[in-house]
Amino acid sequence: MSSRTVEQDVADAIAAWMRWIPRWEPPVHRGRARICRRCTGSPLIHAAGIPEATPHQVTHALVSRMQKIIDRRVDEFTEAALPALYAELQGAEAWAAGGYDPRAGLAPEFEGLDPDPEPGDAAQPFLFTMGELAEQARGSAHLPRPPLTREEREQLHKDLAVADRVAGDTGRAVCAALVAYRSEVSAAIARFVEPQVEALLEQLAKHLEPPE
Numbered sequence: 001m002s003s004r005t006v007e008q009d010v011a012d013a014i015a016a017w018m019r020w021i022p023r024w025e026p027p028v029h030r031g032r033a034r035i036c037r038r039c040t041g042s043p044l045i046h047a048a049g050i051p052e053a054t055p056h057q058v059t060h061a062l063v064s065r066m067q068k069i070i071d072r073r074v075d076e077f078t079e080a081a082l083p084a085l086y087a088e089l090q091g092a093e094a095w096a097a098g099g100y101d102p103r104a105g106l107a108p109e110f111e112g113l114d115p116d117p118e119p120g121d122a123a124q125p126f127l128f129t130m131g132e133l134a135e136q137a138r139g140s141a142h143l144p145r146p147p148l149t150r151e152e153r154e155q156l157h158k159d160l161a162v163a164d165r166v167a168g169d170t171g172r173a174v175c176a177a178l179v180a181y182r183s184e185v186s187a188a189i190a191r192f193v194e195p196q197v198e199a200l201l202e203q204l205a206k207h208l209e210p211p212e
């Protein structure tokens with residue numbers, strides 16, 4: 001188990017986000033209009049005091065860094081205290097290894113997002129998508145895994161309940177630590193993000209004005 005506190009992990013993640021946000025620019029491509037399951041309804045957004053109109057990638061970059069803290073601590077607890085669940089997760093990972101995953105190794109601001117942008121012209125479809133490549137790799141990599149026994153399923157249900165409680169407790173601790181950085185987060189968004197959004201809206205408004 002990590003000897004670091006949640007507060008230390010949050011401080012490091014905020015510092016990394018602060019180093020990234022001056023480099024943010026509005027994306028030039030049109031992304032998919034799908035709901036982000038990581039950000040939608042996340043209490044991390046409220047805890048950090050992120051304004052509602054903040055561009056999603058900016059929000060996602062912070063939320064993903066905080067989620068990494070929670071996931072890592074749950075993984076460490078699972079390995080140390082829940083051997084049945086840890087063995088099952090390791091077995092599932094090994095069974096699925098070898099397939100192509102377009103989301104592997106992404107920076108936090110892209111983790112959890114759809115790797116394929118929405119096609120802009122139906123007359124010019126993609127030859128293939130990243131999601132299709134990953135699905136093909138999964139479909140051809142392995143046969144179905146052996147079924148679990150009833151005792152194994154019961155133990156996994158118990159372990160999952162414990163892991164869920166650890167995740168909830170860690171999430172609340174991360175939210176509590178985030179509150180201390182609300183003013184810094186808001187100031188960074190106001191300095192580096194809002195002027196770019198306002199300039200983009202102003203440019204869009206000029207294009208929409210009728211010719212004189």
